[in-house]
Amino acid sequence: MAAEEGREKMKAGCSIVDKPEGGGGYHFPEWAYKTESSPGSRQIQLWHFILELLQKEEFRHVIAWQQGEYGEFVIKDPDEVARLWGRRKCKPQMNYDKLSRALRYYYNKRILHKTKGKRFTYKFNFNKLVMPNYPFINIRPNGVVPQSAPPVPTASSRFHFPPLDSHSPTDDAQPGRFSGPSLVPSNPEALGDGGERKPDLPELEDGSADWRRGVDLMGSRNTAGAGGVNHQKRKPDIMLPLFTRPSIYPDPHSPFAVSPLPGRGGVLNVPISPALSLTPTLFSYSPSPGLSPFTGSSCFSFNPEEMKHYLHSQACSVFNYHLSPRTFPRYPGLMVPPLQCQMPMEEQPQFPIKLQPPPVGRKNRERLESTEESATPQLASPPPPRVKLEPPVDKEAEREELPAKGKDKSEKEENSSMAAPSTSLEEEKGPVFARPAAPSWHPAPLVPTQALGPAEESQDQGESSGEKPPREPSGEPGAQEKREDALMPPKLRLKRRWNGDRQADAPEEHPNGRVPWNGVLGSPHLVAGPKAVAAAAASDA
DNA sequence: ACCGGAAGCC
DNA sequence: GGCTTCCGGT
Numbered sequence: 001m002a003a004e005e006g007r008e009k010m011k012a013g014c015s016i017v018d019k020p021e022g023g024g025g026y027h028f029p030e031w032a033y034k035t036e037s038s039p040g041s042r043q044i045q046l047w048h049f050i051l052e053l054l055q056k057e058e059f060r061h062v063i064a065w066q067q068g069e070y071g072e073f074v075i076k077d078p079d080e081v082a083r084l085w086g087r088r089k090c091k092p093q094m095n096y097d098k099l100s101r102a103l104r105y106y107y108n109k110r111i112l113h114k115t116k117g118k119r120f121t122y123k124f125n126f127n128k129l130v131m132p133n134y135p136f137i138n139i140r141p142n143g144v145v146p147q148s149a150p151p152v153p154t155a156s157s158r159f160h161f162p163p164l165d166s167h168s169p170t171d172d173a174q175p176g177r178f179s180g181p182s183l184v185p186s187n188p189e190a191l192g193d194g195g196e197r198k199p200d201l202p203e204l205e206d207g208s209a210d211w212r213r214g215v216d217l218m219g220s221r222n223t224a225g226a227g228g229v230n231h232q233k234r235k236p237d238i239m240l241p242l243f244t245r246p247s248i249y250p251d252p253h254s255p256f257a258v259s260p261l262p263g264r265g266g267v268l269n270v271p272i273s274p275a276l277s278l279t280p281t282l283f284s285y286s287p288s289p290g291l292s293p294f295t296g297s298s299c300f301s302f303n304p305e306e307m308k309h310y311l312h313s314q315a316c317s318v319f320n321y322h323l324s325p326r327t328f329p330r331y332p333g334l335m336v337p338p339l340q341c342q343m344p345m346e347e348q349p350q351f352p353i354k355l356q357p358p359p360v361g362r363k364n365r366e367r368l369e370s371t372e373e374s375a376t377p378q379l380a381s382p383p384p385p386r387v388k389l390e391p392p393v394d395k396e397a398e399r400e401e402l403p404a405k406g407k408d409k410s411e412k413e414e415n416s417s418m419a420a421p422s423t424s425l426e427e428e429k430g431p432v433f434a435r436p437a438a439p440s441w442h443p444a445p446l447v448p449t450q451a452l453g454p455a456e457e458s459q460d461q462g463e464s465s466g467e468k469p470p471r472e473p474s475g476e477p478g479a480q481e482k483r484e485d486a487l488m489p490p491k492l493r494l495k496r497r498w499n500g501d502r503q504a505d506a507p508e509e510h511p512n513g514r515v516p517w518n519g520v521l522g523s524p525h526l527v528a529g530p531k532a533v534a535a536a537a538a539s540d541a
Numbered sequence: 542a543c544c545g546g547a548a549g550c551c
Numbered sequence: 552g553g554c555t556t557c558c559g560g561t
Contacts (some may be wrong), residue, residue, distance in 0.1 A: 043551090043553075043554090045553070045554085046553085046554075089554085089555090091554095091555070091556095093555085093556080094555080096542095097542095097543095097556090097557095098554090098555060098556065098557090099555095100542085100543075100544090101544090101545080101554085101555075101556080101557095102553080102554055102555075104543080104544065104545065105545090105553075105554070107544090107545095108545095114543075114544090116543095119542065119543095120542085
């Protein structure tokens with residue numbers, strides 16, 4: 001009994017993060033918590049966490065964006081990062097080896113890539129990560145950024161990820177899926193069709209599928225749509241949750257500081273990378289699920305201008321970065337989501353003690369490692385029950401990182417504790433979230449169905465990573481392969497494709513010439529409420 | 542370091 | 552599904 005309970009408690013304590021928070025008491029639609037990559041998961045995901053850390057200055061010594069490379073970051077202190085992650089997940093036994101395994105799983109998902117040759121250096125595939133969830137994270141601040149911002153990509157640094165999915169024709173041929181578009185956002189024709197994107201999609205988790213999914217979700221959520229009823233899959237109307245606030249919070253420090261989207265176009269000052277600038281606001285909302293919600297009210301208004309800007313920037317970014325639009329959802333018609341911001345928040349008490357199940361998992365391995373556990377000083381007795389007791393280390397540990405930091409740090413934890421309206425939290429959060437930025441969009445500029453034109457990159461070269469060998473182009477995309485694929489186990493399929501397609505990373509053109517992509521979001525950079533984010537991240541700290 | 546399979550957990 | 556835990560291999 002005790003054990004059981006303990007477990008639960010522990011969870012609560014640990015997962016503080018998971019909760020949506022109560023602090024604010026706002027709840028976001030489910031989709032808000034989903035990411036493309038993991039639509040269903042509500043727990044904090046490692047990449048979210050990494051992003052959080054990256055955005056905080058406090059952790060710069062532990063993990064930071066690599067300058068010069070867009071989306072690339074370096075784990076300066078692997079052990080620390082692992083520790084933080086373990087803390088967040090209540091896995092005291094976490095270490096870099098394990099964490100890195102988790103990161104490796106992102107390779108296939110194309111969320112991350114390893115930068116070869118550079119130790120502890122990975123690169124985000126922002127294409128895939130659309131961060132509806134993390135709008136605030138901005139990867140690049142305008143030139144101001146500290147080290148952490150991923151600046152404009154260097155020539156060599158584009159990201160291209162081998163399209164897993166592209167299996168088929170690949171990439172080369174199939175641009176349709178995502179493709180791109182890029183530069184020309186305004187081209188209606190290109191966009192015109194909406195139908196394109198559905199290639200076949202493999203089951204892979206390619207981005208395309210994912211994003212699509214996301215879109216759907218959104219759409220579904222709001223049916224308001226204007227018209228949206230067209231295609232089953234993609235519908236013209238998607239809704240974006242936006243914040244009302246026009247301006248964001250500029251945080252001087254935070255890389256994410258601000259986004260330019262003021263209300264008007266003038267704001268974009270960020271010529272630098274288009275990608276960065278606008279995007280963020282689209283989906284603003286709270287960060288990871290457990291983190292912070294913004295307060296808000298969310299209403300949305302869209303301005304055509306903004307939309308335009310946004311799209312443009314997006315397009316540019318796509319172009320510049322060779323991002324594939326596939327990931328970006330399209331927003332033909334934006335709608336206002338029914339946000340239910342107010343949810344009852346449950347608050348959970350935080351327990352100082354966490355119980356944790358022992359690591360032992362495998363049946364085979366019976367080795368329970370008490371030894372391991374012993375690693376942690378505290379738990380010494382883990383034997384029978386699978387529960388581990390964890391002392392309140394978190395705070396201590398956390399403090400390590402940010403001992404004096406001040407509010408930012410304190411917030412972190414707080415956020416978790418948001419349940420209780422703590423003053424400090426509120427202060428920050430309120431304001432922070434409160435006004436994420438309200439971009440206004442309007443669909444008009446876009447074509448109803450699709451938004452951008454084709455463009456993406458024409459290709460890219462090998463990219464830094466060049467991980468996969470070139471694949472041979474097959475004449476037909478997909479059919480055959482598909483069939484074959486069907487025969488083989490998914491894993492194999494993946495692998496196969498993976499191997500095969502690398503070259504196609506950039507599928508840009510649609511065979512038909514159409515561009516499937518509508519997307520909008522894409523920019524990697526999110527805007528953020530720095531604080532909010534920080535808070536989130538902080539939770540660990 | 543890094544990679545990725547396998548098994549297990551939640 | 553997303554890790555976590557192990558582990559053999561490079």
